[in-house]
Amino acid sequence: MQTKSESTSELSFDEFKSEVLKDYKIAVTSRECSLLGRREVLTGKAKFGIFGDGKEVPQLAWAKAFKNGDWRSGYYRDQTFMMAIGEMTIQQFFAGLYGHTDIEQEPMAAGRQMGGHFSTHSLNEDGSWKNLTAQKNSSPDISPTAGQMPRLLGLAQASKIFRNVKGLENKSNFSIKGNEVAWGTIGNASTSEGLFWETINAAGVLQVPMVMSVWDDEYGISVHAKHQTTKENISEILKGFQRDEDNKGYEILKVHGWDYAALIETYQKAAQIARKEHVPVLIHVIELTQPQGHSTSGSHERYKDAERLAWEAAHDCNLKMREMIIESNIATDEELTALEKDIKKEVREGKAAAWKAFLAPQKAEQAEALSLLESLMNSSSNKNFIAKLKEDLEAIKEPIRKEILATARKALRYVRTENSEAKTQLANWIQRYFEKIQPKYSKHLHSETAQNTTAVTEIKPIYDPNSKEVDARLILRDNFDKLFETHPDILVFGEDSGTIGDVNQGLEGMQEKYGELRVADAGIREATILGQGIGMALRGLRPIAEIQYLDYVLYALQIMSDDLACIQYRTFGKQKAPLIIRTRGHRLEGIWHSGSPMGGIINLVRGIHVLVPRNMTKAAGLYNTLIAADEPGLIVECLNGYRLKEKMPSNLGEFRTPIGVVETLKEGTDITLVSYGSTLRLVEEASKELQEVGISAEIIDIQSLLPFDLNHDIVKSVAKTNRLLVIDEDVPGGASAFILQHILDEQKGYNYLDSKPQTLTAKAHRPAYGTDGDYFSKPSIEDIFEKVYHIMNEVDPKTYPSLG
Numbered sequence: 001m002q003t004k005s006e007s008t009s010e011l012s013f014d015e016f017k018s019e020v021l022k023d024y025k026i027a028v029t030s031r032e033c034s035l036l037g038r039r040e041v042l043t044g045k046a047k048f049g050i051f052g053d054g055k056e057v058p059q060l061a062w063a064k065a066f067k068n069g070d071w072r073s074g075y076y077r078d079q080t081f082m083m084a085i086g087e088m089t090i091q092q093f094f095a096g097l098y099g100h101t102d103i104e105q106e107p108m109a110a111g112r113q114m115g116g117h118f119s120t121h122s123l124n125e126d127g128s129w130k131n132l133t134a135q136k137n138s139s140p141d142i143s144p145t146a147g148q149m150p151r152l153l154g155l156a157q158a159s160k161i162f163r164n165v166k167g168l169e170n171k172s173n174f175s176i177k178g179n180e181v182a183w184g185t186i187g188n189a190s191t192s193e194g195l196f197w198e199t200i201n202a203a204g205v206l207q208v209p210m211v212m213s214v215w216d217d218e219y220g221i222s223v224h225a226k227h228q229t230t231k232e233n234i235s236e237i238l239k240g241f242q243r244d245e246d247n248k249g250y251e252i253l254k255v256h257g258w259d260y261a262a263l264i265e266t267y268q269k270a271a272q273i274a275r276k277e278h279v280p281v282l283i284h285v286i287e288l289t290q291p292q293g294h295s296t297s298g299s300h301e302r303y304k305d306a307e308r309l310a311w312e313a314a315h316d317c318n319l320k321m322r323e324m325i326i327e328s329n330i331a332t333d334e335e336l337t338a339l340e341k342d343i344k345k346e347v348r349e350g351k352a353a354a355w356k357a358f359l360a361p362q363k364a365e366q367a368e369a370l371s372l373l374e375s376l377m378n379s380s381s382n383k384n385f386i387a388k389l390k391e392d393l394e395a396i397k398e399p400i401r402k403e404i405l406a407t408a409r410k411a412l413r414y415v416r417t418e419n420s421e422a423k424t425q426l427a428n429w430i431q432r433y434f435e436k437i438q439p440k441y442s443k444h445l446h447s448e449t450a451q452n453t454t455a456v457t458e459i460k461p462i463y464d465p466n467s468k469e470v471d472a473r474l475i476l477r478d479n480f481d482k483l484f485e486t487h488p489d490i491l492v493f494g495e496d497s498g499t500i501g502d503v504n505q506g507l508e509g510m511q512e513k514y515g516e517l518r519v520a521d522a523g524i525r526e527a528t529i530l531g532q533g534i535g536m537a538l539r540g541l542r543p544i545a546e547i548q549y550l551d552y553v554l555y556a557l558q559i560m561s562d563d564l565a566c567i568q569y570r571t572f573g574k575q576k577a578p579l580i581i582r583t584r585g586h587r588l589e590g591i592w593h594s595g596s597p598m599g600g601i602i603n604l605v606r607g608i609h610v611l612v613p614r615n616m617t618k619a620a621g622l623y624n625t626l627i628a629a630d631e632p633g634l635i636v637e638c639l640n641g642y643r644l645k646e647k648m649p650s651n652l653g654e655f656r657t658p659i660g661v662v663e664t665l666k667e668g669t670d671i672t673l674v675s676y677g678s679t680l681r682l683v684e685e686a687s688k689e690l691q692e693v694g695i696s697a698e699i700i701d702i703q704s705l706l707p708f709d710l711n712h713d714i715v716k717s718v719a720k721t722n723r724l725l726v727i728d729e730d731v732p733g734g735a736s737a738f739i740l741q742h743i744l745d746e747q748k749g750y751n752y753l754d755s756k757p758q759t760l761t762a763k764a765h766r767p768a769y770g771t772d773g774d775y776f777s778k779p780s781i782e783d784i785f786e787k788v789y790h791i792m793n794e795v796d797p798k799t800y801p802s803l804g
């Protein structure tokens, strides 16, 4: 199906004819898939369908301009494009619709994503990179509208980095001189989202090779353009972005979505500008339609009037292409009718093959379960009940795994009081079934390669005998210096990260040394800073995206959660984005500079490591560990720690703080105090005061919230002290609840407790301004002292009489 030639302009008429007919065949094949796909949902074989009908022809033109090494970041209408670049067959299209869990059968997501979410494979089986310049690449789609935009910016920026940064020449698996274009698609209505505007502005500022197509069908589900877009016209209102002699900007093009020849010309032109000049291009593709409405969830007859429906029927891009083919004497009506008939058959056959392949393993599993149920039935006094279960399962002609497993599990209940060989066999089968099937749904949340973070071994900082105590920020800075020097693919960008070397000068002097591309200032736009990082990490660079303060991570949190955190998961480990996110936080001043929303963050970004070092040496060691690994991580530096003194290690860039490992800061016997980050300094101070009244506290620094205490060291401490207090600066029930769940439930800490396990957190409200605001909003040394003292008072009031 792949189209070979890049342009039709230099072809003979015969070649031109065959090229057009090949394209038409793809368009009709894609349409047939949409039509049959909808039927599969309506008859219950698939759960949900959203298709690319009405958007076929522009995608043929786009595919012609799309070269090896290029990247797509688009949305659910792009199936024709995926077929045209040879990355999706008919059978694979239906495998996606059915949710086939075999990555070989369903290469987009191994059934994890609903159909219409596309991607390609960047990684080999062992997690190593493929040669991305020898293939056509698609980043993995997400459902939130405009969520594809921030990542697109980074995909485009990578070309600029590869073209202009020295030392990357040998990364030829990722780029050939930065010639690759990143192609975005978005629906007209989704341009209402802030992420669209943020990305458009940033790409104009950065001047990156991005070609953005807006598929305009005037609607966003039922909502008309008049509610979405000023002047109902996105290219009109973007005119201020148009470049001219005096100013850099965009090239903005507009084209009818049903005009095959004009589309080809437009896409060739766009590719040329973006590829050669590294100038972003926006293509507004107008007059597109939705022949079947938005998705299988509803019908567009409810909100489009007869006139609009008639207009759509007449402007269907496939129909218009068909008319053009006949008018241009490329083929006759009869020839096209014959071709269409063949395509219908081919699509039906592809669909049937996909369904058969989807069902085959499940039928085999059903047969296994039935045979075990048969044995169970014959050896049980509850024969009749089990027979009924078996009969019901047997009657299912097209079984799914839920039906098979639920039946087997229910059957065990009928023999709970019996002992038989058949019972043991069924129980074992259920266990093996889980072991075999669960990974199909749960694997690859984290990297499973030899470079995952837990495989990185600790290297301790080394100190020369004459090593000095310095402002802690200098440890970070000098460690970054070493990293930049030894890894030309590392780059950092964020608000104030460039010229002044970040607001706390952890990057002081780095821009002068390594240039404006590698140590860069960014606009105030956290979501797209994150997106820059994702896109560049997908293309083999090692970006560090800096978010100025922890509180402002919230602007980027949606993208962290919806995109970055699940890249490995939703591609079944076929793509990775080992992005490092740098921020600083916890205590400072005011409602939006001293928040510690850790509970919110950790619960939304499973798949990203969340690391909370207590000082800058630990932080620097975590950067070094993440660089040695292939997973994304967020590092929260302690905002009030940059000017504190720490000893300068001599093995900068080399020492590695282990991830998922806690550290005992002080041993004790009466109670275990668990905390992290800035709060630890208060805990340490309080423990000294507690020591003075005879209370011996053990202090544990969690260091890494995600992953959490992989060796279960905390429970070993609780087994010794029999008492537990978790202290942090988040809201009540925030990260402290997560920590308690791990210690009590997962590590079974409840076995060892002699006192109620407790938490000490900030207040539920935001932290108020000033020193007193802090004192009355967040845990203080006195709060910690009294909380611990009270626990000991309950245990032994004689030794620890009430404080009053």
Ligand SMILES: Cc1ncc(C[n+]2csc(CCOP(=O)(O)OP(=O)(O)O)c2C)c(N)n1
Residues within 6 Å of the ligand: 077, 143, 144, 145, 186, 187, 188, 189, 190, 191, 215, 217, 219, 220, 221, 294
């Ligand atoms: C953030 C977010 N809000 C709402 C939705 C639900 N939704 C899915 S598609 C869609 C309409 C998109 O319309 P448009 O961008 O014009 O694309 P089209 O489907 O018309 O091609 C909406 C509202 C979503 N997926 N994500």
Ligand SMILES: [Mg+2]
Residues within 6 Å of the ligand: 187, 188, 189, 215, 216, 217, 218, 219, 220, 221
């Ligand atoms: Mg639309």
